[in-house]
Amino acid sequence: MTARFATDVVTFYHPGFWDLTSADAVRDWASANPESFWHRVMDALAEAGVTGIELTFAPGDIESALRAFGSAPAFRRELTARGLSVVSAFIADSDAPGWRDGGNLTAIVADAERRAAFLADVGAELLVAGLPMRTTYGTRPPFFVDAAYMTRMADIAHTVGEAVAQHGVKLAFHTESNSTLWYERDIDLFMALTDPRYVWLCPDSCHIALGGGDPVAVAHRHSQRIALAHWKDAVGPIDVELTIDDTVFAQQQPYMTELGTGIVDWRAWADAMSRTPGSGTVLIELDEAADPVAALRAGTAVARKALS
Template sequence: MTPRFATDVITFYHPGFWAVESAEEVRERALLDARGFWKRVMGTLAETEVTGIELTFAPGDVGSALRAFGSAAAFRGELAARGLSVVSAFIADSDAPDWRHGDRLPEIVADAERRAAFLAEAGGELLVTGLPMRTTYGTRPPFFVDAAYMTRMADIAHAVGEAVSRYGVKLAFHTESHSTLWYERDIDLFMALTDPRYVWLCPDACHIALGGGDPVAVARRHTPRIALAHWKDAVAPIDVHLTVDDTVYAQQQPYMAELGTGIVDWPGWADAMSRTPGADTVLIELDEAADPVTALRSGTEVAKRALAAQLGVGGLREPQIDQ
């Protein structure tokens, strides 16, 4: 089985790619000309082997696609005309309801249903989200990621997962650095508390490694529930307590590496991924590549070499049947 390659639209957020000076200018330009933004993204992907996209926060979000093309169906048609398709949509925008506030459950579910309806019409099948962020270590009063907290998160996940399933969409959780689904223990606890029929996993190799975890071990423990994975590399585990605020993502950047140049065991990861329900998609995660074509070509080559290694030990396995 030969998987399709995909990437997150964040790949195209580097100011240099748009010949501007800042990320804010990229957003402003895309807001003024959403169709032009998407046309260039699609045209650039045509120069690579990547055919799948994951929507994310603005400007590569659901709202931007609708402004550019008017409807999910029209967006799907524009992609299909270029041999492209939507793989997933990541709930990463700032206006998404905060899961920390359990009294907002109706709003949380309605927001997810709106996204799932778009995804279903656009041809995607996965809604990816994360759990709320931790607080900075040492903050008083302390915030503990304990069984009671995870139980509340599991209750919300069940409600959202069941709601989006009615649209033929799966809900998968991303293992974001400094979130409450970061450490191996967080992932194991959350997975143990959630129903595998409604809650899936989207492990990110880089972020798990940044938390001092073993991405391959995590993938092997949760193989039947991995609907999608982010293939991303890490320089080393984060060994200091970063300040968890609006700058935390920028603080994490020095710990991230070009695919194949960091500490992730890619042959082991490829082997683990070949056993999952999400084996048919390899999503290469690149943050703001100045030269997306070169970066995506390089990333796909690393992934292909790792996958080819599996052919040398008996061939790629067929993915497990969805539960």
């Protein structure tokens, strides 16, 4: 299949890329210099031969793009001038309305509609979300990811999916490690409870593998509902119970690796992806690459070989 290559803006968050000393320093500098931040990201994407981007948490978020260029159409023009485009936006902001109890549905929908309107204005068609995180195993009272919980999540997803569809945007769910959409069983249950007209899937090959699952099997089972996928490699399943708090994402990092150096079967994954509605985009996910241009070139080479 012929596909465009894309990446998440988090690829460019490594302090070394900015000649800074910490992630906090990168966020502070980018907040103060949003236009310079985006221009360097765009230049690096063009140099790497990657044409699509997924917006994420700050500094590579919607608000940063608006501060830098003033409006979604202006941001789109800047991207287009370099042969780039927005593929999707990931609801990863810490201040986004939480889905845990669903009591704030009005705020959840309003937040999603705002993002969808931006995406429509920049020519993108996909809003990516995740389900809430699990709690640390052994915590009391226990939190169970059962049918009742997943039914609540499905109800919210339907409402949000219908709302963003009014903007021509699809809502897809990412399979994040240690979240309530992680294990193969979680994915199958959520997909079974949701309407395929309004709820799509964004499987992450790494995270599914980290949960002991088979990303290729997941992709085959839900092929017609995959609007986008994150291509990422894993060292192996997470073999301990992580503490689920603000540090959980850092705890997961040692289990992730560059494409082609882990356990994901890339030829089988590429074959499965070719049968999905999202086959037109290959999103290479590389968290905080010290040399993002080199890392993206290496990742796209692995993907190209698998696709051939």
